[in-house]
Amino acid sequence: MNLSILYRGPLSSCNYGCDYCPFAKRQETAAQLAIDEKALTRFVSWVSSRSGDRISILFTPWGEALIRRWYQRAFVELSHLPHVKKIAIQTNLSCRLDWIEDCNKSRIALWTTFHPSEITRKRFVAQCHKLDQRGVRYSVGVVGLKEHASEIDELRRELAPNVYLWINAYKRVPDYYTPELIKRFTSIDPLFPVNNTRHPSAGLECHAGESVISVDGEGVIRRCHFIRDPIGNIYEPGFEKVLLPRTCPQPSCGCHIGYVHMNKLNLYDVFGDGVLERVPEDWQTLRQ
Numbered sequence: 001m002n003l004s005i006l007y008r009g010p011l012s013s014c015n016y017g018c019d020y021c022p023f024a025k026r027q028e029t030a031a032q033l034a035i036d037e038k039a040l041t042r043f044v045s046w047v048s049s050r051s052g053d054r055i056s057i058l059f060t061p062w063g064e065a066l067i068r069r070w071y072q073r074a075f076v077e078l079s080h081l082p083h084v085k086k087i088a089i090q091t092n093l094s095c096r097l098d099w100i101e102d103c104n105k106s107r108i109a110l111w112t113t114f115h116p117s118e119i120t121r122k123r124f125v126a127q128c129h130k131l132d133q134r135g136v137r138y139s140v141g142v143v144g145l146k147e148h149a150s151e152i153d154e155l156r157r158e159l160a161p162n163v164y165l166w167i168n169a170y171k172r173v174p175d176y177y178t179p180e181l182i183k184r185f186t187s188i189d190p191l192f193p194v195n196n197t198r199h200p201s202a203g204l205e206c207h208a209g210e211s212v213i214s215v216d217g218e219g220v221i222r223r224c225h226f227i228r229d230p231i232g233n234i235y236e237p238g239f240e241k242v243l244l245p246r247t248c249p250q251p252s253c254g255c256h257i258g259y260v261h262m263n264k265l266n267l268y269d270v271f272g273d274g275v276l277e278r279v280p281e282d283w284q285t286l287r288q
């Protein structure tokens, strides 16, 4: 079985304070963090036991996970399992990076995000250059706020040319962008118009729930992070029977981690092996 898993454990805290985020500067007690560690340990052990499958994993924590040593350890351990194809994580890249040397680097990838209110561009780019030196595959992203447009231009100039910089559209305010700003952001991220759309999805085919699933700290399976109804539990025998082709019950889908799996958009052709970490197969060709 080929399966991609978006894992989100109980962790819900962050060392950053982005003002649009519910987890900003949220702290957890030692007891709460221990619950998250225990859930992750159980998940890693379950993945280890699935040696007959081919598994890819994207950690999508509520908050920042890579500052926690148990996520670093999980990355190292999972990257060495022969049946794990890919292990990726969404991160603000504020963590130390030395532990990466213990990973099988050919199997890891980082989905990094730059938060201009929390870290200087200089420090963030320095972290990216360390990833370049260590030979780690990664994408860089930023929320496309109007007030950050110049910072985004500079970031593009300072990143290595082969690194894909994605811009997440700010969709909370209707008609937020002028045509000029859409053009400016599209010249940096050729896929910005795809993200700047809530894709109608009701009744349309989507791989979520079939070859890609969302799993929480208790092993509960949901089709994706946007449909709350559970469909099974990975820790129960025979869970595979719930993995079926289905159509989407939601009116629309507006996040990369969701719409990338819709058949209609053909984004698997664009991202190839980089679907989970959001690295298009050949982003510079898309830009031309």
Ligand code: SF4
Pocket (backbone or CB within 6 Å): 014, 015, 016, 017, 018, 021, 022, 023, 024, 025, 062, 063, 064, 092, 115
């Ligand atoms: S880094 Fe991410 S999780 Fe942390 S406050 Fe900012 S947006 Fe939220």
Ligand code: SF4
Pocket (backbone or CB within 6 Å): 201, 206, 207, 208, 223, 224, 225, 226, 227, 247, 248, 249, 250, 252, 253, 257, 258, 259, 261, 262
């Ligand atoms: S289209 Fe989006 S909301 Fe619908 S099933 Fe797929 S990922 Fe989930």
